[in-house]
Structure formats: C-alpha cells, structure tokens
Amino acid sequence: MIFLLAVLAMRTLGLEFLPKLEEGNFWIRATLPTSISIEEGNTYVNGMRRLIGSYPEVETIVSQHGRPDDGTDATASSTPSSSCLFGRSAHGQRD
Numbered sequence: 001m002i003f004l005l006a007v008l009a010m011r012t013l014g015l016e017f018l019p020k021l022e023e024g025n026f027w028i029r030a031t032l033p034t035s036i037s038i039e040e041g042n043t044y045v046n047g048m049r050r051l052i053g054s055y056p057e058v059e060t061i062v063s064q065h066g067r068p069d070d071g072t073d074a075t076a077s078s079t080p081s082s083s084c085l086f087g088r089s090a091h092g093q094r095d
Helices: 002-012 038-053
Strands: 026-029 058-064 081-086
Touching: 038 058, 038 081
Parallel strands: none
Antiparallel strands: 026 081, 058 081
16 A cells, blocks of 8 residues: 555656647757847748747747846847747647
8 A cells, every 4th residue: 555655656756847848849049249239130930930939839929139038148139039839730740
C-alpha cells in the first residue's frame, strides 16, 4: 500500500515547477544593422509580421522592437523579436 502511494506521489512530484509547454510555437529574432533607427526598423518589423501572418496556421504574432525595458537582456535595439503562436489547425487538429 505504501509502495503504491509512493509511486503515485513520484508521478506528480516536481510538476508544479515546470511551465506548460507550448510546442509548435516559434520565437523569431532578426538582426538589423546596428545603425538603423527605431522608425526605419519598424518598417522591417511590420513587413516581417505581414509575411509571417500571411500563413493561415498563424493565429497570433507579438513583436518587440527596441531595447528591453527591464535591463536584463543585453540585446541592441537593432534586434527585433517576434513570438508566433499557431492555431489548432497547425497541430493537425480540426477547428
């Protein structure tokens, strides 16, 4: 009896520390010239968003362009990044 309880406890032990995986999503980072202005870089970021969003599987695109506001990432303002979330149809499931 104690052995069965121990096995059940081991199956869930530590899961509270693991985030839910979102497999199939992309995090895209681009590198623009370091001398580019934010305004000019926005034209490239908007073009990338239009291109990526043209695929029917893409449900949401979230982009960041500029320096991080929390100071923990040492990337330059010429490094935009985009998170692409796919809908259910991209994972082979029916809508």
